[in-house]
Every structure is written in structure tokens, then in C-alpha cells.
Amino acid sequence: MCNFIHCMSRLLQPNKSVLILLNKMSTKKYKYTKDNVYLTDEQRDFYEENGYIVFRNLVDFDLLDECKNRFLEYCDGKVNTVHMTIMRDMSLKHTDAKGEFLINKIQDFNYDDALFKYVAFKPMVDIVQSIIGSNITSAHTMLINKPPNSKEDTSRHPLHQDLHYFPFRPAELIVASWTAMEKVDEKNGCLFLVPGSHKGTLLKHEYPPNVTNVAYHGVLGLEHLPTVNLPMEKGDTVFFHPLVLHGSGPNLTKGFRKAISAHYANTNCYFVNVTGTLQDNVEKEILKMAKSKGYPNVTFDMIWKVKSRIVRGEPGKFQNFDSQL
Incomplete structure (x- = not known):
């Protein structure tokens, strides 16, 4: 009888998969996250808010x-940079x-096998999955480097929204790591952001006064908004929505400040025509850069498709080069 009761009690206790299924069936409505397979309800609630x-x-x-050693190889010219975007601090x-004392950013390293290990790092992609889907x-x-001795206006990144740069939607299916x-702290240029600003809309971006680094656009007139600084230790990671207003301060130390970042999109995000919209200026700037590199006939969406790389799941619109806007 005791064995029978013990077996019945075990059968009546839901296992982990059942609990996950029950959580997914929750009547609570979420807009900015997909499920709680890799996030707790408390974490989802915080991100939603x-x-x-x-x-x-x-x-x-x-x-x-x-990743740092690979970045230094690029800085020292030991690796072919033809597929990369290398940016230098304008004041230096x-x-x-x-x-390393001049280069402040490398971009588009999806096809560098060493740096892509960060992009595909499983614990991070798991969290991304619970935000934008599988x-x-x-x-x-991007790998962002703030070298010492830079002027403050070229070392800082003004308040901006990442969606400004992207010709794909919806915003809820995009997330940055x-x-x-x-x-990273206030002395060497930590991130700061405006909590809850993801609930707003895409705002007009332009070059703030004295900012000359290429494509460092910002939103003007919002300096009064309260921001939260994000001091972080090595390995700490923040995930944020592409409409969140954020930026970073200047590096005021004699050392470096390095961070690595990836923007993930649901593979089936759709592409939009941004010509004549608030994003018209960034489209023109990027197409001008493409033309200077010998690609005069590419379109804005084509650029984003070419430099993207599938991380998990099935191919979608990002991998479809026959689609038209």
C-alpha cells in the first residue's frame, strides 16, 4: 500500500515539461517576450515593463x-578586413x-568564426529565444572599443534607438545583447538608458552638435529624461528592445573600455521601405558608404540580408534574396 501511495503521489506531481506547458497557457498577456522556457515570470515582467x-x-x-585577441588581430592588420567595417575615432x-589606440569599433563579424562564437553562445541565444522566438x-x-585620450564628443554615443538603423520589423521581434x-562604469563610459522608452515610437535621429563619428546619430531635445546607468563587470550582459533610448558616456580613464554586442531578429521579420521616412538619412549614409566600396547598385535591405547569419531555427525572409519591398 505504501509503495502504491508513493507511486500515485509522484504521478500526480507535474514534471518540468508539464510546468512549462502550464506556464505557456497562462492567461497573462505579454507583448515583448515569447515564453518563459528560459526566462522566469519575474524576468519577463521586468523586460515587459x-x-x-x-x-x-x-x-x-x-x-x-x-574575442578580444581576435579584435587585436584586426587592429594590428593580421587578419583580412575586407568583410568587416572598421571604424576609427575621429579625434585620434x-x-x-x-x-587598438585608434580603432573604436568593428562591425559585421557574423562570418568571423572566432567572434561568431559570441553570437552563437548558447546561454545567450536561449534568452534571446524566449524574447523573439525560436x-x-x-x-x-559590433565590438566597441573606447580608447584612452579620445575627446569626449567622439568617445560618447548620444542617446538613440537602435531601430533607427534597421529596415525590418516588427520591433518586438528584435533584441540586442x-x-x-x-x-564598465561611469568613468570609462558605461551604458545608460531610459527605462520604459520601448513603449514609445521611433523618433527622429540626426548628428548632435560636435559628434563627428560616422553614423553616431542621436535623438535631440530629450536630455531632460531620467536615465539609469548600467555599471557592469566582465561577462555581464544586458538585453534590450530596439526602441529603448540609450547611449554611453565617454571614456575618461587611461585604460580601454571594450564591449561586444549582437542584434538578433526573428528570421521572419519583414522588410520595409524607409526611403522618405525618418530613417531616410541613415539609408542614404549607408548606401553612400556601400557605393564608395564598389557596390553602387545594392539596396538597403540587401545590405542587411547579406551581412546577416542564421543562428537557430529555420531560414526565413532574411535568407530570401528574391523578395521585393
């Missing part, structure tokens, strides 16, 4: 060190600064 969430010590140090271009494409990648590669 604030548009961001921080996970401490998420990314392995060995992986971050490998006419000094004797070289390599079909995941890496749409944009941003990982500190070393200690």
Missing part, C-alpha cells in the same frame, strides 16, 4: 578573451595613435 534586463556573469571569460585620426538571425554585430568585456 522596462525594455531591458541584465544577466550577471553570463558569458564565459575564456570566450571574451578569445590625425595623431600618432595606431591599432527562429533567430544575427542581423548586426551587449556584454562587458571588462569592468
Whole structure:
């Protein structure tokens, strides 16, 4: 009899998969997250309300060190950069600064095998899945370096929304990861953001006064909004919605401030024509850069499709080059 009662009690206790199914069937409505397979209800609630969430010590140090070493190889000219976008600090271009002391960002490293390990890092992609769904494409990648001795206006990134740069929608199926590669605080230029601003709309972006770094557009006239600083330790990672107003301060130290980031989109996001819209200026700027590199006939959506890479799930619109806007 005791054995029978024990067996029945075990049968009546739902296992993990049943609990997940019950959670998915919750009557609570979520707009900005998909499920709680990899997020708790509390984490989903925080993201829904604030548009961001921080996970401490998420990314392995060995992986971050490998990414840093790869970045230094690019800085030192040891790796072919034909597929990359290399950006230099405008205030240091006419000094004797070289390599790591001059380059402030590399972009579009989806097809670098070393750096893509960060993009495909499973614990991070799991969290992304619970935010945007299981079909995941890496749409944009950056390793951001704030070198010392830079002027404040070229070291900072003004308040902006990432959706400004993207010709794909909907915004709820896009999310950024941003990982500190070393200690980041107010002294060397940590991120700051406006909680809850993801509930608004896309705003007009332009170059703020004295900002000359290419494509460092910002939203003007919102300096009065209260912001939250995000000091982080190495490996800490923040995920945030593409409409969240955010930026970063200047590096006022004699050291570096490195972070690595990826923007993920649901593979079936659809592309929109941004010509003549608030995004017209960034489209023109990027197409001008493409033309200068010998690609005069590419379209804005084609650029984003070419540099994207599927991370998980099934191919979709990002992998379809026959589609027309």
C-alpha cells in the first residue's frame, strides 16, 4: 500500500515539461517576450515593463578573451578586413595613435568564426529565444572599443534607438545583447538608458552638435529624461528592445573600455521601405558608404540580408534574396 501511495503521489506531481506547458497557457498577456522556457515570470515582467534586463556573469571569460585577441588581430592588420567595417575615432585620426589606440569599433563579424562564437553562445541565444522566438538571425554585430585620450564628443554615443538603423520589423521581434568585456562604469563610459522608452515610437535621429563619428546619430531635445546607468563587470550582459533610448558616456580613464554586442531578429521579420521616412538619412549614409566600396547598385535591405547569419531555427525572409519591398 505504501509503495502504491508513493507511486500515485509522484504521478500526480507535474514534471518540468508539464510546468512549462502550464506556464505557456497562462492567461497573462505579454507583448515583448515569447515564453518563459528560459526566462522566469519575474524576468519577463521586468523586460515587459522596462525594455531591458541584465544577466550577471553570463558569458564565459575564456570566450571574451578569445574575442578580444581576435579584435587585436584586426587592429594590428593580421587578419583580412575586407568583410568587416572598421571604424576609427575621429579625434585620434590625425595623431600618432595606431591599432587598438585608434580603432573604436568593428562591425559585421557574423562570418568571423572566432567572434561568431559570441553570437552563437548558447546561454545567450536561449534568452534571446524566449524574447523573439525560436527562429533567430544575427542581423548586426559590433565590438566597441573606447580608447584612452579620445575627446569626449567622439568617445560618447548620444542617446538613440537602435531601430533607427534597421529596415525590418516588427520591433518586438528584435533584441540586442551587449556584454562587458571588462569592468564598465561611469568613468570609462558605461551604458545608460531610459527605462520604459520601448513603449514609445521611433523618433527622429540626426548628428548632435560636435559628434563627428560616422553614423553616431542621436535623438535631440530629450536630455531632460531620467536615465539609469548600467555599471557592469566582465561577462555581464544586458538585453534590450530596439526602441529603448540609450547611449554611453565617454571614456575618461587611461585604460580601454571594450564591449561586444549582437542584434538578433526573428528570421521572419519583414522588410520595409524607409526611403522618405525618418530613417531616410541613415539609408542614404549607408548606401553612400556601400557605393564608395564598389557596390553602387545594392539596396538597403540587401545590405542587411547579406551581412546577416542564421543562428537557430529555420531560414526565413532574411535568407530570401528574391523578395521585393
